[in-house]
Amino acid sequence: MLTLISLRDFHREAVPPENRPIQARIAxxxxxxxxRACHPGNYxxxxxxxxxTMTQVATPGSLPPDTEKxxxxxxxxxxxxxxxxxxxxVRTRPEGGSYGEPQQVVLVTGSxxxxILWLERGDGRTLRQFPFGYIVAEKMWAPVTETFLIPPRIKEYYSTGAWNGACMDCHVTQGQSRFVTGNKWDSQVAEFGIACExxxxxxxxxxxxxxxxxxxFKIHLTTGSDPTVTNPANLKGPESGLACGQCHSVWAFNDMPDKIDFNRHGAAFRPGARDLAQRFVVQPNAPDHVEQKDFIRHSEPDFFHNRFWGDGMxxxxxxxxxxVQASPCFRGGEFSCISCHEMHLDSPGxxxxxxxxxxxxxxxxxDSDAACLQxxxxxxxRLVAHxxxxxxxxxSRCYNCHMPRTxxxxxxxxxxxxxxxxxAQESIAYGRPNACNLCHLDQTLAWAAQNLHAWYNQPVPELSEDDRNVAAAVQWILKGDAGQRxxxxxxxxxxxAQKTSGRDWLYPYLIYTLTDSYAAVRFDAWKSLQTLPGFSDFPFTYTAPDDTLREAATRGYEKWLSEVRDPNAVYxxxxxxDSDGRFRKDVWQRLRSERDERPIFLAE
Structure with missing residues (x-):
């Protein structure tokens, strides 16, 4: 009897669920x-x-701790x-209405x-998104559209079937979307998450x-390389980098037949190949795939603006x-992702x-200059001279000048x-904050341009009156687009940046930015404000309604003026x-009126 029960339970567990994508035997x-058995350390x-853990089946161990309540x-x-x-x-109801039937949480992406949680839809393996995401560091839930840099008018972005038709392309190993009809999918994967294969x-x-x-034993004594499997560490830079770039890049399909093939059978790319097969890495200003990129520009006018700076970065x-691919270092054929990163704990120390x-x-x-000095x-x-x-x-840290946070x-x-x-030219022509002014937040573009000319003989670009007299960071946070802000x-x-530029003058800008129309900008203003003396425990709900945001900013400003501000500070x-710690109204109002309000959706 015990054996029969065990077999019955085993059969029940072995039957794949019908309400979500499944792990299947793919050729x-x-x-x-x-x-695992032969490679326990790497495993x-x-x-x-x-x-x-990029994608996991929803279980008590994979979901955030308070998901049940x-x-x-x-x-x-x-x-x-x-x-x-x-x-x-999850049960859902319109405000004031009745709760509908429960929908099971079946997958979770990210960790x-x-x-982000994904729910059964009741139509095969098609998923729909739970509209809240869990911010791990803050241990808080927030609307998904307020965890990305998305225009505030967009309340729900990911539609039913989005995981099947897009997210799984890079969040699983060898995913097959397998579109059926309408908005129905029969998706399967070789393995959830990004795994060995x-x-x-x-x-x-x-x-x-x-x-x-x-x-x-023969391989061990001779070449040490096994042609039946690919080791990205043994590849030249471009091929090695593409093993990462199959996911970590903006890519597009070559044509509709390739898109259909990718949907039905998964990626044709295999690590070690020189291109992505059905796809290509999109570099806006490169001379390749001109027809495909022109089609993208016409069919999705904001595609490039939402992913690249004006010069293609x-x-x-x-x-x-x-x-990486656009870097000068890449042209030598040796530089790749694994010049600095490693997929296993291989390095001594x-x-x-x-x-x-x-x-x-x-x-x-x-994480030091050693990355570049290798x-x-x-x-x-000659580091200091340079x-x-x-x-x-x-x-003097290589990263800060040559890989700034842009x-x-x-x-x-x-x-x-x-x-x-x-x-300075990159900031004037393309709006991208330059490394000098990202550290020297209190300095002007003219200051950066003059030093770059004196030190590296860079031409001084044509500068506006504001570029000469107003700190670049002040311009970006007041009149920049949402990405710059x-x-x-x-x-x-x-x-x-705080040590270099001083902290006293940052308070009013960060407090004001708590009312920004973009939730992601408000979040970063709040977290930066908490790094300043006197505000480490400042309470703020960045997803609150506008009236509540304004009340919080007023409370923060009053706290700074009455409790925190140094009356002897010089700005x-x-x-x-001004000397009283208030915005110079003429400058503030003019810059704020010039804000770039073009909708920005940074498509991660």
């Missing part, structure tokens, strides 16, 4: 579990990474969650910064041929390969797996992965703050 793929480091409201609807055994459900290719042949110990996070995962899977010392060895002896800053200064995503400013040199709001909380005229 050649064997899953990470098949790699362990992968298992500790956030690649593994949520009561949330947004955009005219109320949501209540409940738990039944190890399953979680490091932001977690995403980077090393299918493992079936590798396992079959290496059952023979003599073959393994990427401005959204998660697309780092675009930057590496930290523990948890720290390694949380710091971008960097190799040891790759190639530019001659710069070691940077014109003291050796200990943040201005990309944005996941509510953070992040480093550009396109290695470049700072210039987000970068500066985050940057005002950067310790290096540089470039900051447009």
């Amino acid at each position: 050649g793929y064997v899953s990470s579990n098949a790699c 362990a480091s992968w298992h500790a990474s956030f690649h593994r 949520l009561e949330l409201a947004f955009n005219g609807r109320e949501y209540k969650t409940e738990r039944r055994g190890n399953k979680f459900f 490091h910064n932001l977690q 995403a980077c090393h290719s299918e493992g079936q042949e590798h396992i079959a041929r290496n059952h023979n110990p003599l073959r393994r 990427i401005r959204v996070t998660g697309r780092e390969f675009n930057g 590496q930290t523990n797996a948890k720290t390694w995962a949380r710091t971008g899977q960097l190799k040891p010392k790759m 190639c530019h060895k001659d710069m070691t002896a 940077t014109h800053h003291s050796a200990e200064s943040s201005g 990309t944005f995503g996941l509510l953070h400013a992040m480093r550009s992965h396109q290695v470049s040199s700072p210039s 987000a970068l500066i709001a985050w940057g005002m909380g950067w310790e290096s 540089r005229p470039q900051t447009a703050i």
Whole structure:
């Protein structure tokens, strides 16, 4: 009897669920579990990474801790969650109406910064998004559209089937969307999350041929390389980088037949290839794929504006390969993602797996000048002469000048992965904050241009009156577009910038920015404000209604004036703050009236 019960239960568990995408046997793929026995160390480091948890089946262990007891409201609807055994459900009702039937939470994407839940739709394996995301660092739920840089008029962006038709392209290993009809999908994957075979290719042949110990021993004694599997660490820079770029890039399909093939059968790209097969990496100003890029410009006019700066540099996070590929370093054929990062804990002196995962899977010392000096060895002896800053200064850190934080995503400013040199011209022509003014927040563009001319003989561009007299950061946070404002709001909380530029004058700008129309900008203003003395515990709900936001800003400003402000503080005229700690009204009103209100949707 016990045996019969066990077999019955096993059969019930073995039957794949019908209300969500499933892990299936896709030709050649064997899953990470098949790699574990022979590669326990690599399996362990992968298992500790956030690649593994990019998509997970919803369980008590994968969901945020309070998922079972949520009561949330947004955009005219109320949501209540409940738990039944190890399953979680959401009920929805219009405000004042009745709750509908429960919908099961079946998948969760993300685990490091932001977690988003996906619900059954009741139509095969098609999913719909739960409209709230969990911000891990803050331990708080917020509307998903307020966890991205999205125009405030957009309340719900991801439609039914969005995970099946888009998200799974980069959040699983060898996903097959398998569109059926209407908005119905029959999606399956080789493995949820980014697993071994995403980077090393299918493992079936590798396992079959290496059952023979003599073959393994021969490889060990000779080439050390096994052609049945790909190791990105052994590839040249472009091919190695593309193993990451298959997900970490802005890409598009070559044509409709390739899109259909990708949808039905998954990616034809395999690590080690020189291109993405059915797809191509979109570089706006490169001479390739002209017809396809022209089609994108006509069919989606804001596509490039929402992803790239005007000169083609990427401005959204998660697309780092675009930057790597466009870097001068890349042209030498050796530079790639794994010049600084590693997919396993291979390097001597590496930290523990948890720290390694949380710091971008960097190799040891790759968060320092060592990352650049491994190639530019001659710069070691002349660092100060090159940077014109003291050796200990943040201005002598290679990253800060050549990889400044000009990309944005996941509510953070992040480093550009396109290695470049700072210039005032990039800020004037394309609106991108330059590295000098991201650190020297209290200085003008003219100041940056003059120093770059004196030190590196860069031409001084034509400058406006404001460029000569008003700090660049003040211009960006008052009249810039939402992307620029987000970068500066985050940057005002950067310790290096605060030490260089002073802190006293930052308060009124950050407090005012708590009322910005874009939720992501408000969030960064709040977090930066909390880094300033006297405001570490300042309470603020960045998703609150406009009236509440204004009340919070008034409360913050009064607190600063009466409790925190140094009455002896002296404010540089470039900051447009008068001696009483108030905005110079003429400058503030004029800059604010010139704000770039073009809708910005940074498509992460």
